[in-house]
Amino acid sequence: MYLAVLLPSLLALFALYKNKMTLPGLLAAWLMGIVITFCGGLYPFFALATTFILTIISDHLKKKDKDEKRTIYQMFSNVLTCTLCSVLYYIKQNDMFLVMFYSVIGGSLADTLASSIGSLAKGKNIDPLTFRKMKKGESGAISSLGLSASVVGGIIIGGIHYLGGGWAYEYLIIIIMSAFGSYIDSVMGAYLQGKFKCSKCRKIVEEQNHCNHKTKLIKGFAFMDNNTVNLLSNIVVFITSYIVMILR
Numbered sequence: 001m002y003l004a005v006l007l008p009s010l011l012a013l014f015a016l017y018k019n020k021m022t023l024p025g026l027l028a029a030w031l032m033g034i035v036i037t038f039c040g041g042l043y044p045f046f047a048l049a050t051t052f053i054l055t056i057i058s059d060h061l062k063k064k065d066k067d068e069k070r071t072i073y074q075m076f077s078n079v080l081t082c083t084l085c086s087v088l089y090y091i092k093q094n095d096m097f098l099v100m101f102y103s104v105i106g107g108s109l110a111d112t113l114a115s116s117i118g119s120l121a122k123g124k125n126i127d128p129l130t131f132r133k134m135k136k137g138e139s140g141a142i143s144s145l146g147l148s149a150s151v152v153g154g155i156i157i158g159g160i161h162y163l164g165g166g167w168a169y170e171y172l173i174i175i176i177m178s179a180f181g182s183y184i185d186s187v188m189g190a191y192l193q194g195k196f197k198c199s200k201c202r203k204i205v206e207e208q209n210h211c212n213h214k215t216k217l218i219k220g221f222a223f224m225d226n227n228t229v230n231l232l233s234n235i236v237v238f239i240t241s242y243i244v245m246i247l248r
């Protein structure tokens, strides 16, 4: 029990030291980390910690305009669904919810790796549904390097479950579900996420305000930002992996 509080606290202290989160975001992540470790055990904590550390490393790879801190909305949209899986596992004591936990968090890591490593791709970026060429860095664009990175994300997270005593077929399900989650994230990023045009600098942006001006919606839905897309793709993986585990 004390480990369930101690380990997420150490991770939260590390996050505080790295200065990557707002205070409410940090508190939310800390609480969800305690719930996950208490309900799921050590291996789910390792999966959470691995995802967190690789996300920080990915931030360094990604060339961003400004180093943004993660907010409480980002923490909830990325961690709430897998927290729910760990609670269901605790209540039902059924391993299928553990596989769902790793599938959902694997999808998050796969998406993080796909977008950061994919942004380094020299080759062409394509639309996830029509396979037409897309601009580099545009939301939803996929590349072969990004796709490979998403599979690596699944291999890492599935490997943690395997080390924790999971079956080989569960390992395979987690790899496929993680890559699928990253792909769904790309499709929703390309087709549903709001894209706006700035009337000042004429750039296509994802913000409703740019250059101190309100931007104009040109694609997708205004309310669909990256957080909503992440939450929805987590929910899609939650449902899909549930169905797969029932039909297996």
Ligand SMILES: [Zn+2]
Residues within 6 Å of the ligand: 198, 199, 200, 201, 202, 203, 210, 211
């Ligand atoms: Zn602008």
